Amino acid sequence: MSYIILPDVVHYACxxxxxxxxxxxYFCRHCLELRxxxxxxxxxxxxxxxxxxxxxxxxxxxxxxxxxxxxFDCPSCHQQLSTRAATVGPKNPDDPKAAPRxxxxxxxxxxxxxxxxxxxxxxxxxxxxxxxxxxxxxHRLQEIQDMYKAIVLSDKQQKLDKDKKKQRRYMSFTDRTGxxxxxxxxxxxxxxxxxxxxxxKPTELNNKAIAKEEVEEFPEDLLTSPVNLSLATTMExxxxxxxxxxxxxxxxxxxxxxxxxxxxxRCRSCEHxxxxxxxxxxxxxxxxxLFAYYHIPEVRIITVEPLRAGKVxxxxxxxxxxxxxxxxxxxxPYKVDDVIACEDNRTEVISQSSExxxxxxxxxxxxxxxxxxxxxxxxxxxxxxxxxxxxxxxxNASFVLPPRDDAAEYDDSGDAHNIQNxxxxxxxxxxxxxxxxxQVTPNSDLNIGDEVTTAFTIQHIYINTITTVENKxxxxxxxxxxxxxxxxxxxxxx
Amino acid sequence: xxIYEGIGxxxxxxxVVMDIGAAYTKLGFSGEFAPRCIIKSEVLCKESGIMRxxxxxxxxxxxxxxxxxxxxxxxxxxxxxxPKDRPVVVVESLLCPTIFRETLAKVLFCHYKVxxxxxxxxxxxxLATLAIxxxxxLDIGFSEAIAIPVCHGVPVIHAWQALPLASQAVHDNLRTAxxxxxxxxxxxxxxxxxxxxxxxxxxPQKRSIEFQKSTPNLTPCPEVKYPLQGSNSIIIPGKVxxxxxxxxxxxxxxxxxxxxxxxxxxxxxxxxxxxxxxENIFLVGGTVMTPGFKxxxxxxxxxxxxxxxxxxxxxxxxxxxxxxxxxxYTAWLGGAIYGCTELLSMKGLSRETYLKENRLPDWANMKDxxxxx
Numbered sequence: 001m002s003y004i005i006l007p008d009v010v011h012y013a014c015x016x017x018x019x020x021x022x023x024x025x026y027f028c029r030h031c032l033e034l035r036x037x038x039x040x041x042x043x044x045x046x047x048x049x050x051x052x053x054x055x056x057x058x059x060x061x062x063x064x065x066x067x068x069x070x071x072f073d074c075p076s077c078h079q080q081l082s083t084r085a086a087t088v089g090p091k092n093p094d095d096p097k098a099a100p101r102x103x104x105x106x107x108x109x110x111x112x113x114x115x116x117x118x119x120x121x122x123x124x125x126x127x128x129x130x131x132x133x134x135x136x137x138x139h140r141l142q143e144i145q146d147m148y149k150a151i152v153l154s155d156k157q158q159k160l161d162k163d164k165k166k167q168r169r170y171m172s173f174t175d176r177t178g179x180x181x182x183x184x185x186x187x188x189x190x191x192x193x194x195x196x197x198x199x200x201k202p203t204e205l206n207n208k209a210i211a212k213e214e215v216e217e218f219p220e221d222l223l224t225s226p227v228n229l230s231l232a233t234t235m236e237x238x239x240x241x242x243x244x245x246x247x248x249x250x251x252x253x254x255x256x257x258x259x260x261x262x263x264x265x266r267c268r269s270c271e272h273x274x275x276x277x278x279x280x281x282x283x284x285x286x287x288x289x290l291f292a293y294y295h296i297p298e299v300r301i302i303t304v305e306p307l308r309a310g311k312v313x314x315x316x317x318x319x320x321x322x323x324x325x326x327x328x329x330x331x332x333p334y335k336v337d338d339v340i341a342c343e344d345n346r347t348e349v350i351s352q353s354s355e356x357x358x359x360x361x362x363x364x365x366x367x368x369x370x371x372x373x374x375x376x377x378x379x380x381x382x383x384x385x386x387x388x389x390x391x392x393x394x395x396n397a398s399f400v401l402p403p404r405d406d407a408a409e410y411d412d413s414g415d416a417h418n419i420q421n422x423x424x425x426x427x428x429x430x431x432x433x434x435x436x437x438x439q440v441t442p443n444s445d446l447n448i449g450d451e452v453t454t455a456f457t458i459q460h461i462y463i464n465t466i467t468t469v470e471n472k473x474x475x476x477x478x479x480x481x482x483x484x485x486x487x488x489x490x491x492x493x494x
Numbered sequence: 495x496x497i498y499e500g501i502g503x504x505x506x507x508x509x510v511v512m513d514i515g516a517a518y519t520k521l522g523f524s525g526e527f528a529p530r531c532i533i534k535s536e537v538l539c540k541e542s543g544i545m546r547x548x549x550x551x552x553x554x555x556x557x558x559x560x561x562x563x564x565x566x567x568x569x570x571x572x573x574x575x576x577p578k579d580r581p582v583v584v585v586e587s588l589l590c591p592t593i594f595r596e597t598l599a600k601v602l603f604c605h606y607k608v609x610x611x612x613x614x615x616x617x618x619x620x621l622a623t624l625a626i627x628x629x630x631x632l633d634i635g636f637s638e639a640i641a642i643p644v645c646h647g648v649p650v651i652h653a654w655q656a657l658p659l660a661s662q663a664v665h666d667n668l669r670t671a672x673x674x675x676x677x678x679x680x681x682x683x684x685x686x687x688x689x690x691x692x693x694x695x696x697x698p699q700k701r702s703i704e705f706q707k708s709t710p711n712l713t714p715c716p717e718v719k720y721p722l723q724g725s726n727s728i729i730i731p732g733k734v735x736x737x738x739x740x741x742x743x744x745x746x747x748x749x750x751x752x753x754x755x756x757x758x759x760x761x762x763x764x765x766x767x768x769x770x771x772x773e774n775i776f777l778v779g780g781t782v783m784t785p786g787f788k789x790x791x792x793x794x795x796x797x798x799x800x801x802x803x804x805x806x807x808x809x810x811x812x813x814x815x816x817x818x819x820x821x822x823y824t825a826w827l828g829g830a831i832y833g834c835t836e837l838l839s840m841k842g843l844s845r846e847t848y849l850k851e852n853r854l855p856d857w858a859n860m861k862d863x864x865x866x867x
Contacts, residue, residue, distance in 0.1 A: 038562065041607070043576040044569075058575075062508065065530065066574050137818035141527045144625045144818075145831050152835035159840075209624035211774050211813035215788035218698050222785060226716040232692040239518070243528035245820050261574040382555075 010299050012292070013482035014039060017382040025292035026274040028267040029466055032479055034292055035274055040265040047259045048281035051080055055281050056259065067256035070127055074108035075252035076237060081106040083126055084114075106130075106254055118250055133253060135243055143207055264288075294322050297329060297401065297460050299483055302435055306491045307390070307452050310444030315392070315487070320433040321401035325463035325474075330398035331438075334388055334455035334482060386484055389446055390454040393439040395425045398459075404432040440487065448492040455484045509833040510573055513585035513616065513826040514564075514598070516549055517636035517661060518780065520826035521568050524583065524833030528819065529826050531572045537563040549637075554593060561601040569606070577606035581838050585829035587633070588615045588649060589640055589656060592856065599854045603845050610842040612833070613854065617642040618649050619828030620778050623817045628767065629774035630759060632752070633825070634781040636661045639742075639752060641759045645767050651857065653762035655755040659742050661781050664690055668738050676728040685722065689730060690738065693718045696786035697736040699793040705737055739784060743794050753794035757804050773813040780822035788814065 011019035016039035026035040047061035048054060049068035056064070072081040084107045090098030103122035106115040115130075116122070123129050135141070231249055238245040246252055264276040276288040302316035321327050400419050408431035421429060428435040442452050457480055464475040509524035514535055522529035536545045537560055548564050551557035569577050582602055586595060595613065602608040617631040617640070627647040633640050641655040665686045672681060672689070681689070697705075704710045714732030721727045742752045750758075756775065760768050777788060795812050798804055817824045832838075843855065855862045 041578070042566065042570060043578070044574055047574060061574065065526075066572075135527050138527055140818050141623070141827075141831075144623065145525070145834060147625060148622060148831055149835050152837050152840070156836050156840060208626050209815055209818075211629075211815045213811055213813050215792050215814050215816075218786040218789045219695075222695050223697075223701075223715045227693055227718045229692055229718065229720065234688055235691055238691075239532040242520075242530075242532045242820070242823060245822075258572075259574060261570060263570060 009301060009486045011484040011486075012296070013384055013484065015381060017384050019384065019386060019484055022292050022296060022298055025296075026265065027290050027292040027295040028270060028272060028274050029290055029295070029464060030270045030272045031267060032462065032464065032477060033269075034296070034481060035267055037265075039268060040274055041268050043264050043266060045262040045264045045277060046279045046281070047261050049257055050260045050281075051257055053281045055279065061259055066259045068259060069256070071257035072106055072130070072254040073257050074111060074113050075241065075255055076113040076249065077108060077111040078236070078240060079108055079110045080257065081108050081254055086122070113252070115254060118252055120253070130254065133244065147207070295462065296481060297321050297327065297458065299458070299485075301485060301487070304440065304487050307440070307442050307487060307489070308492070309442050309446045309490055311441070313440045313442075315438045315440045316427065317436050317438060318433055319401060319436060322404055323463065324403050326400060326403050327461045328398050328400050330459045331394040332457040332459060332480075333392065333394055334457055384482075386453060388453055388455045388484075389450070390440050390442040390452050390487065392454050392456050393441075394456055395422070397422050397425060399426055399434060399436070401434055402432050408432075442490055446490050448490050450490045452487045452490055453484060454487060455482060457482050507581060508575065509581045509583055509838060511583040511585065511826060511829045511833050512568065513823070513829060514548070515635055518822070519568070520823045521572055522826065522830060524830045526830060527827065529823050532823065533572070535564070537567060554597060557593065557597045558601060561598055562605050565601055565606060577602075577608055579609060581610040581612070581842060582608050583612045583614060583829045583833040583838070585614055585616050585619060585825050587640060588617060588642060588651060588857065589654070592858070595856070596854055599848065603848045608845065610838060610844050611848070612838050612842040614829050614832050615649055616825035616828070618644055618647070619832050620776065620817070620824045622828040622831040623819060623824055624776065624815055626774065626815075628770055629776045629815065630756060630771040631776045631778060632756060634660050634752075634777070634779040636780070639755065641755045643759050643763050643767070643771050645763065645771075650763055653759045655759045657750060657752070657755060659752055660779070661690075663741055664738055664781075667741055668694070668734070671734045671738065672728065672730065675731055675734065679722070679728055689720060693720065693730050694735050694738045694784070696739040696784055696790045698786065699790060699797065701736065702740060702743070705733065739787065743790065752791060753798045756795060757798055757807065760807065760809075761804070768807060769809065772807075772809040773811060774815060775812055776815045776817070778817070778821055778824040783821045
């Protein structure tokens with residue numbers, strides 16, 4: 001299965017214009033388009049700790065600041081800490097019957113850092129009660145935060161009041177004459193009312209920070225004492241604890257392990273999931289997995305004759321049908337027609353509403369304002385930048401690929417399918433696979449050593465088994481996908 | 495995934511606060527007092543397999559792809575939530591390039607479908623951590639040092655000062671210095687930063703003056719043997735350890751350095767505010783955490799006051815603020831304080847508005863600068 005990762009020679013053009021190997025593509029069965037990691041919408045599904053494999057509901061994960069309550073990371077090398085047990089003497093050593101006590105401490109098995117190094121007392125319980133540190137400025141910052149909240153709130157209130165005042169029922173003549181209320185008051189000799197903005201200061205800034213003339217003094221001992229590098233922390237060790245950023249290793253404290261998240265992917269245009277994992281962190285299965293690998297015919301390169309500029313070489317490709325339905329494949333030459341359509345960059349973003357359809361039949365809980373789907377945005381596909389430098393002569397005829405049958409792999413009795421092969425195209429065939437012979441001509445202006453890339457469009461019959469209200473029968477449709485093949489480098493000679 | 499969150503938590507929404515710096519990105523949630531993570535602002539390039547800093551972009555499309563990958567990492571590795579339905583507060587410098595902020599907005603709105611975005615200027619919001627509204631803010635980050643006075647809650651942009659005197663300059667300085675002392679050794683960026691952080695410091699002014707003489711009459715601090723790849727090691731001389739940050743205080747051909755930046759910024763502000771600014775200097779950014787930096791800057795400021803060009807400043811004392819947090823995430827903390835107020839709903843840019851306008855409001859754009867009476 002090494003081909004799934006490397007070598008990366010066969011690429012499919014995703015609908016968004018990015019070339020990816022088939023193993024990294026999704027196929028949305030609802031809009032019958034290829035999708036990739038770039039053009040699907042990722043969502044966080046379930047939080048879990050990857051050490052203890054505990055599943056946390058997202059509200060609890062949020063409460064614990066996305067960290068596991070039981071597992072710790074080493075503050076020195078960021079590996080996982082293990083809990084170690086040690087026996088100490090009984091509480092009252094005079095009593096001969098007293099059993100020795102067990103205490104626990106944390107130890108990093110990689111760098112040998114232990115919680116005893118920094119003076120954290122050993123704990124009597126396995127799972128903890130490890131001391132937590134508080135931000136020393138928390139109280140002050142909470143005050144400041146509350147103050148700003150109050151200020152902005154009163155601002156908002158004033159704005160609302162102002163808007164209310166504007167909707168006066170009666171027209172004010174002072175506005176017409178240019179005489180404002182305050183001018184009028186002055187003329188009559190009444191005291192001026194102070195500006196309402198000045199009056200309503202919510203909580204006066206009585207706890208302003210006070211600047212000091214003194215700053216942190218220069219640490220004189222830096223000039224005389226030699227530096228012990230093993231006592232000073234590195235940037236990584238500091239930044240992993242942003243709140244404290246210890247500069248010396250005696251201030252390193254164990255870090256609660258950061259949680260991981262399972263993601264689901266959603267098609268941007270139809271809002272259906274293309275991939276959804278199971279919630280259980282121990283399970284590697286999927287609830288929904290619309291991977292292109294299970295739906296789109298796969299192309300692999302068997303061999304290619306040495307490529308010479310302007311000369312015809314023979315190319316053997318293997319096509320296999322991963323679906324349960326027979327399909328027919330037609331090849332078309334690659335065209336760069338849609339590049340022009342994408343050049344108009346100004347209207348890159350089109351907003352389209354997908355909300356109208358079907359929202360009436362949904363239960364009321366789903367149509368709650370915060371839960372309804374927002375109108376989705378489609379981003380225009382970007383032009384494919386890969387240069388195609390070799391022509392492929394595509395056959396006019398199409399060929400048939402039988403359905404995939406896992407049992408046939410072990411059946412050597414020959415094919416049961418009676419398929420008339422065109423010997424000019426199909427050179428070999430077994431169960432759901434067929435090898436096709438094609439002629440490639442690299443462009444004559446290429447130099448020796450240049451990479452040769454060729455492309456063609458595959459059209460295959462896709463049987464859509466999704467039943468909707470309107471049609472219960474599986475739908476037959478033709479799907480086209482562009483395939484790019486990196487054939488290797490041009491060689492010289494004849 | 496609002497369904498799994500329960501009804502109670504839908505009401506108070508988690509607001510993501512991000513400060514994408516040149517070297518490090520600070521990410522966290524509003525209402526918290528420290529970022530959840532401080533990570534390097536770089537992503538793995540899938541084609542070439544190397545880490546690329548997101549500021550090293552070739553063009554707009556390249557930046558878009560880098561930011562898509564980077565924001566993906568931020569959300570699914572660190573924030574662990576779906577970007578949809580979450581408001582975002584972005585803390586950015588007032589001098590952030592238009593292409594960067596526009597592309598970031600496009601990535602957040604179009605690719606990640608963020609509902610509301612609030613962009614706050616870093617120099618202004620870091621004052622929220624002090625609960626004051628007038629100060630001279632000097633931000634020394636990775637690529638440049640920017641000083642902007644903030645008066646009564648308004649950044650005075652016409653008084654801005656910026657110089658490329660920051661971490662990167664120190665790294666370059668250190669690279670050449672170490673290359674002369676250890677021939678044939680090439681240090682990676684990681685090593686340079688590590689040497690800078692663990693060995694170097696800012697020396698006091700009187701030692702610095704002594705170092706500039708041809709025969710310095712002092713003993714440099716002890717040298718450090720820095721291990722490099724197994725048994726190899728390099729020697730970092732004491733003089734290198736002390737003098738790496740000197741370029742911050744050496745005046746360049748235009749007679750500018752960190753201390754003149756502060757004074758020039760003060761000079762450009764109204765007379766009435768100058769004394770107040772001098773007594774409210776606020777240093778932010780990771781570089782100011784260097785040992786001895788603040789003490790040295792204070793010395794340099796008093797030294798500059800004797801200079802002819804600053805004689806009309808009647809400043810007697812300089813006073814400095816110390817934030818209730820570590821200096822490298824002060825701006826983020828300010829953004830987090832702004833993010834938990836109602837400001838998000840009042841001033842935030844919603845996706846609908848963005849899609850209509852297709853641009854981000856900007857102080858440099860006359861369209862947003864029209865004086866409304």
